[in-house]
Amino acid sequence: QVQLHESGPGLVKPSETLSLTCTVSGGSISSYHWSWIRQPPGKGLEWIGYIYYSGSTNYNPSLKSRVTISVDTSKNQFSLKLRSVTAADTAVYYCAKGAGWWFSWGQGTLVTVS
Amino acid sequence: QSALTQPASVCGSPGQPITISCTGTSSDVGAYDYVSWYQQHPGKGPKLMIYDVSNRPSGVSNRFSGSKSGNTASLTISGLQAEDEADYYCNSYTSSNTYVFGTGTKVTVL
Numbered sequence: 001q002v003q004l005h006e007s008g009p010g011l012v013k014p015s016e017t018l019s020l021t022c023t024v025s026g027g028s029i030s031s032y033h034w035s036w037i038r039q040p041p042g043k044g045l046e047w048i049g050y051i052y053y054s055g056s057t058n059y060n061p062s063l064k065s066r067v068t069i070s071v072d073t074s075k076n077q078f079s080l081k082l083r084s085v086t087a088a089d090t091a092v093y094y095c096a097k098g099a100g101w102w103f104s105w106g107q108g109t110l111v112t113v114s
Numbered sequence: 115q116s117a118l119t120q121p122a123s124v125c126g127s128p129g130q131p132i133t134i135s136c137t138g139t140s141s142d143v144g145a146y147d148y149v150s151w152y153q154q155h156p157g158k159g160p161k162l163m164i165y166d167v168s169n170r171p172s173g174v175s176n177r178f179s180g181s182k183s184g185n186t187a188s189l190t191i192s193g194l195q196a197e198d199e200a201d202y203y204c205n206s207y208t209s210s211n212t213y214v215f216g217t218g219t220k221v222t223v224l
Binding site: 044094 | 117162210213217218
């Protein structure tokens with residue numbers, strides 16, 4: 001079973017870009033979809049988007065103008081960039097395997113915008 | 115896209131069954147059999163409990179079952195146990211080729 005691990009800065013300034021990387025171990029990133037999901041403190045889950053290993057992407061319409069998800073198959077990693085962040089983007093960010101349902105998740109990383 | 119509607123809280127006594135509803139529209143829950151359910155304990159990440167409306171991943175107790183009728187999906191926990199106390203979220207595919215989560219339900223074991 002694959003394991004996922006998010007990494008990146010835990011603090012981002014308003015108007016700057018949030019950047020996170022998810023490293024996949026125990027299996028290849030090829031042949032699957034890979035997703036980002038977030039959860040503001042004390043609130044519910046929000047789907048951000050996914051990428052197929054080939055590079056095709058699909059984003060939440062509410063975030064689409066600010067989000068880019070990319071993949072690096074040579075490093076078995078995929079990444080999230082969220083531009084022009086505000087305090088409303090403060091959340092635990094999870095990476096997960098899959099597109100429509102998610103069996104394998106990272107442990108999550110808290111990103112605070114302040 | 116609007117979040118799917120779930121009751122804020124559901125409670126039950128040990129051994130009793132409870133059902134959590136997840137109401138969407140004819141553009142999401144009602145249109146596709148792509149509803150999944152997640153359990154989340156405090157401070158932990160989500161765990162997949164049901165996918166494609168009623169399928170249970172290996173390792174998930176058979177006390178958990180899923181169903182759907184019209185625009186409403188449901189998660190039933192039969193024989194409620196103390197460890198089932200957690201937050202539960204539904205998720206559905208939508209006609210816009212996106213995914214939307216429910217508002218979340220806190221399950222309390224009395």
